[in-house]
Amino acid sequence: MPSFTATTPLFEVMRDPSAHGIISKEIPELANNPILHTLYHYPLGLILGTEEQLRADDTRRAEILARLTAIEPAAVREQAKAPRPQPQQDYEPADTPEASAQTSFPSTSAKWSAFEIELNGPGHGNPFTDVDLSANFSSNGSSFTVPGFYDGEGTYRIRLLVPESGTWSFTTASNARSLNGISGSFEAGAATSLGVVRVVKQFHFAYDDGTPHVPLGTTSYAWTHQGDDLEQETLRSLANGPFNKMRMCVFPKSYLFNENEPEIYPYEGSVDRGFDYLRPNPAFWAHLERRIDQLEELGIEADLILFHAYDRWGFSTMGPDADDLFVKYAVARLASKRNIWWSLANEYDLLFGKNTEDWERFADIVTANDPNGHLLSIHNCREFYDHSRPWVTHCSIQRRDIYKTAEMTTEWRAQYGKPVVIDECAYEGNIDQGWGNITGEEMTRRFWEGAIRGGYVGHGETYMDPNDVLWWAKGGSFKGTSPDRIGFLRRIISEVPGGRLEPLEGHWDVISAGLEDEHELIYFGFFQPTYRRFVKPQDITFEIDVIDTWNMTVETLPGTFQGRFRIDLPGRQYIAVRLRAVA
Structure with a gap:
């Protein structure tokens, strides 16, 4: 690999262990910057030239740049293999009676x-x-x-x-x-619940009892780390909202708008003294369990993220012994929860100290210790993980294109042959980051686009708040305009026979889904036709609904239709047409 230069993106430098070590030691303010990840695409020279601690020291800045550009980038990053603690065979004296506890x-x-x-x-x-x-x-x-x-x-x-x-x-x-x-x-x-959500019919989901599950999810990464008042507000919002899946992290988060300390930590210790990564804090886990149980009471799946890179406490760099203990402990405690989905990581490719061998090992630990086989995935930032791996039950995807996201559902279904869950299609909001300032109209359009293409799109909100309470991180209350419209989509999908959408062919310029010649949804998205012609079998009679997905209205056209016919449309964006075969 070529050496680093002043024009190398910071992302490439930070993912190299030697370069990462130099920056962490020489410029800890940069390495620990809560908005570090927003700087990744800028060139190394520009970052060093604008770093507060270096601006007045040209000599030190040049020395650091020289050390970094002298590094030969690592082709393979190996994680140190520390000896793993082993259970002690003589943990109790030999005269302790067996089975006496x-x-x-x-x-x-x-x-x-x-x-x-x-x-x-x-x-x-x-x-x-x-x-x-x-x-x-x-x-x-x-x-x-x-x-x-x-x-x-x-x-x-x-x-x-x-x-x-x-x-x-x-x-x-x-x-x-x-x-x-x-x-x-x-x-x-006899069963008192629907059971665990499974993959069915290759691209879709259902509970153990056969009830379809259509994941219309949201993201609030660190909502369980905010204290009781805000967490209860989050639960009230979810109770009144349309979402049936919540992406959430085990560990607290250190990032833009996420600079508060949690009230309780996952391990024994403190910020000042450090944490013992081989001694989990049972009180922390009891709190997390209670929140997961409360989600289940609301009919919401807990899509639980085990690792992420947005960290200032060392939880993302604990080493393999503590990592493995953490994964096994999490599964032992939580696999009995009906509503758990496992996500090995949010943006796995930003966890520079972990490689494919580590992720595969974590997957082995989860599958070996979860006898009920809950859903299991891993989420990307820049580079997709290999979703064809047998342990990956479904694709958990963050958009890779600034504009196209849900439109790629068709391609990803064909490529991986698994359910496509676009857990991060960008967020409705108004912050400065491109991933966090789409409109409610665009969020709603992406949900419909993905659904009609046979996939499942996720929601999040990043509206500015004087107290930095942004839903995507801390929960609280919804401020956007898309949640009600997503609830309307949920209702429309529930009215499809079978309760799920399968893509249909037959239109060259527009997408549709449903059941051929029985129940078809056609979505026009940002197009605005004033009429539409159809060619359908002469022996099938249809009733037709014109659906305004933004204003959440359904207008049933007078009469019935068959063969070749034309219908008038309102000439607005975000319109769908539903054809329902009648006897």
Whole structure:
């Protein structure tokens, strides 16, 4: 690879470990800048020349540039492999009776509901790394192993999302003698929920019970890190909104409009003393669980992002031992939640210290420890991950073109053969960043465009606020004009037989979806025809609705239609036409 120059984009420099190290040491103000990621596309020389700490020191600036341009960029970035803590076989004395830990669990549960075993055991050393705990569950000839986790204060838990009704038995296994060999059983009754969302019909989603799931999602990355008042406001907004999926991060965020400290941290320690990445903070996880449960009560899927790069606490650079512990701990605690989707990362390609080997290892940890096989994806910034990988259940996509986003759904479906979820198509708002200042009209158009092409588009808002409470990061209340229109789209899709949209052919200049010669939605987007001609089978009679997707109106035209016919249209943008076959 060629050496860096003054014209090399900062992104390329920062992703190189040697160059990253120089900048972190010599210009920590730049490396820790909360808007660093907005500077990535500028050339290195321009960034150094405008950096506050260097502007008055030409000599130091030249020295740093010389050191950076002398580096031979790494072709392959290797992450240091630190020794992983191993469970101790002699964690408890040999005279500790096996299966002696006090244990409690319910005698009944239900299909697709969470079942929990609570065990009171030893707490010396570091139980998060020193103790290995799992349980083998079996029923009707099938069996699988579920990991347990330490929940602090000598308490251990093993959680199962019960996959079937019937009589279930379990036996624990642990290197801690008091936790090993504990057996029990329970009865699981009929389902009390819809179950887990799965991929169906290659490009779509449904719950375990067959009910279609049409993900119309929103993003609020750090909403669970804002304190109770704002978090409750977010939940109220969601309760009154149209969204059924929420993208959200486990870790807090340090970025533009995200400069506040969270009230509680994921690990033991503090900002001043540092954090122990091998000791999760159970109180943090209990809070996160409560918020995920509240989303489920609202019928909202929690699309949980495990890693992201917007960090000033070290959570994005913990190293492989802590990373693996984190992933396994998250899955052990949360895989029993019906409404979980796993996302390995938001903008994985900005986590410069991790490579493909790491992401594949994380995917292996998730799939090995989640017996219910929740949906699993990974999200890009600049470069797509290989969505053809077998563990990737669906494409989680951020736009790569300034203008075209939902229009690419057709291409991505063909390329990957999987559901296309455009989780970040840009945000409705008015900040200075191009990803955060589209109009409500354009957000709504992108939702319709993606839906008619057989995909699923996500929402977010970035309207300026005097208190920096922007929905996309902190939640709060909706300020934009698109949420109501997205709710209207949700209603229109629910009226399609089967509850989902499949693209149709037959129009060279406009997109359509539905069921051939039965129920067809045609979307004109930013075009504004005053009439439209159709050619349909003579033996099928249609009723026709003219749908104004912005004003949220449905006008049924008088009479019925078949064969060749013409209809008048209002000559406005954002109009759709619905043809419904009638007996």
